[in-house]
Amino acid sequence: MTYAKTAAFTHEQQQLARVAKALAHPARVAIIQFLASKQTCISGDIAAELPLSRTTVSQHLQELKALDLIRGEIDGLTVCYCLNTELLQRVHQQFTAFFIEATTSPACGPADACGC
Amino acid sequence: MTYAKTAAFTHEQQQLARVAKALAHPARVAIIQFLASKQTCISGDIAAELPLSRTTVSQHLQELKALDLIRGEIDGLTVCYCLNTELLQRVHQQFTAFFIEATTSPACGPADACGC
DNA sequence: AATCTATGTCGCAAACTTACGTCATTTAAT
């Protein structure tokens, strides 16, 4: 997505694509769900929950952190990760707007094979 | 040393990731928006609207088609593409469920630096 | 038939992602 041609698209399109990309790996979906399932920010060994090495999970965490979807606070030896629910809410709205735009279009109906 | 990672990713997580991946490029977001903006299924030269070569656009179209997010009907010389609004609606629901799960978690608040 | 047009397919190069082992750093426990 950071390919050369990216610049030509609207900021909105790039924004949506960037977040979509963050969710484009089951590990990152799983990480977010895991963080959501805990009342407290969980330390980094989310790795124990996932079929991936700690290093790889750490990398996925950094990726989510780079977009600010999650935050990490160092607390002694461990790192406390947590969801940025505010951002996630805004992202949710963006996705919803996109999907509504897409699903309310008067394009071909569900079954008919596109009678244009 | 490898951790004991027995838990593979759920079907649900993979599903979400797969769709997210389809939206993970601004060109594909743009294609969907473009199809939504037309009352009628538009032929393949969506390429004229995008800062990409026809070949590349065709490739993105195939990718969306592989997930059945869009459909293409051959109509003589041209191909009629259209959104699969039914699927998009279901996908929207999936994303919404995910985001609600993520945003209603009692994790760290927006401003406080994660007081765990 | 010869040609034109709209499309998809193929193969390639460059860029990016994924996954993981090893290492350095930081903090806690002995």
Add this chain to the structure above:
DNA sequence: ATTAAATGACGTAAGTTTGCGACATAGATT
């Protein structure tokens, strides 16, 4: 002070995506 634990950074190998020109194909048009 030494050792142990948790973690991110670094390097790197394998795989995937992106982007495109050249080629192939299949209806239209002449």
